[in-house]
Amino acid sequence: MIERKKMKLYGVRHLDKLPELNKLSEEDRFATKVVATVLPFRTNNYVVEELIDWDNVPNDPMFQLTFTQKGMLKKEHFNKMADAIRRDASSTEIKSIANEIRYELNPHPAGQMTANIPFDDDEMIPGVQHKYRETALIFPSAGQTCHAYCTFCFRWAQFVGLNDLKFATDESNRFQGYLKKHREITDVLFTGGDPMVMTLDKLKVYIEPLLQPEFDHIRNIRIGTKSIAYWPYKYVTDKDADGVLQLFEKVIKAGKHLAIMSHYNHWVELSTDVSKEAVRRIRNTGAEIRTQSPLIKHINNDSAIWEKMWKEQVKQGMIPYYMFIERNTGAKEYFEVPLGEAFQIFRDAYKKLSGLHRTVRGPSMSATPGKVAIEGVTTINGEKVYMLNFIQGRNADWVKRPFFAKYDKNATWLTDLKPAFGKDKFFYTDELETILEERRLKVEKIMNLAG
Ligand SMILES: *Cc1c(COP(=O)(O)O)cnc(C)c1O
């Protein structure tokens, strides 16, 4: 029997109160608070009581995953905020220092939100991203938060109120109109934040309309979520648990594929009884669970962790899907793993697994031109190179055309890479420029129309 747990969310103001934090030195405890005043901080009683090993802090990966750490801010930023807190500065001043620092942390990498918003009849459709032909991302406005915040999250800016919630969709049916019209879309992916923070009633408002005949072209519904890792009670003992599972069943009965795109960073998240029960119950509805995670220093930069995680996922009936490279935003210097090292970690885990686990792809960068995977590091005619490949491209015809970049052991992102073999650009560079330029012109036109 799994006992019900009542959710308690912890934010900055709990950092002085949580008894578990007495395990930290006074100095580390203060540092956590300093950083949590700049970067988003939220955790909950399940993470604190059942996932973090408090005998292993501060190095424990689950502690690093949700508790802010001194190294996440540059020294000068850290000292500035530490000083303000020590001298008891006013909340207005603290807020303004926090925002000043945040704007230096690339809060909106690669036009994340704006570059992929679609138009219809010269109007932008808020809360939708449509970058790859078959798949539309939907950002429900009530799902733009999470049961806890990952310290590395590339959406961190929205959690401290810096953007872009105006790009989320409300329950009005603008996004449905777009989906109805675009018959090339086969997959709808609800994402956030975490759409599974929504109540059952809200979830139904978003999902049930897609079961109607005018959405027959939508074959696959995906929900991107960290809820099984951060709050598995959602599917087991929460008030709405059975209702959520019935909704999943209804989607399946309507003839759609339902994929829970589950975010896991470490095998510890798969190890509790309540998490295993959540997985069992979700799979019982006929939904598939596919798993994805970025590779992050201090949390999972060790092939043994991935090997164990993927094995445990397959054993529990999940399907490993993506390993991502961490994006260039926020505390990226604390978390980043160079591309060569990332590939080595992927390969060292992958080669120890049977074919059932090798559904996983990566390490992959969700970059401006598309999802680019590092497929190998090799030497060709005496030149050491990365072999790269589009898993998804802004132009679908870029997919599965291998291309090569000079090996650079410090590179951490696609934009750090130079073409190999004396070429001055990658095969897609010119076409990408054209695509982006057309988009810029279109956005400008729409802005002008809007006056
Ligand atoms: C990853 C991603 C998708 C989904 O791609 P799949 O390879 O089908 O999982 C869709 N849209 C965007 C913007 C993405 O980054």
Ligand code: SF4
């Ligand atoms: S669950 Fe996802 S969206 Fe939420 S904080 Fe973690 S990485 Fe970010």
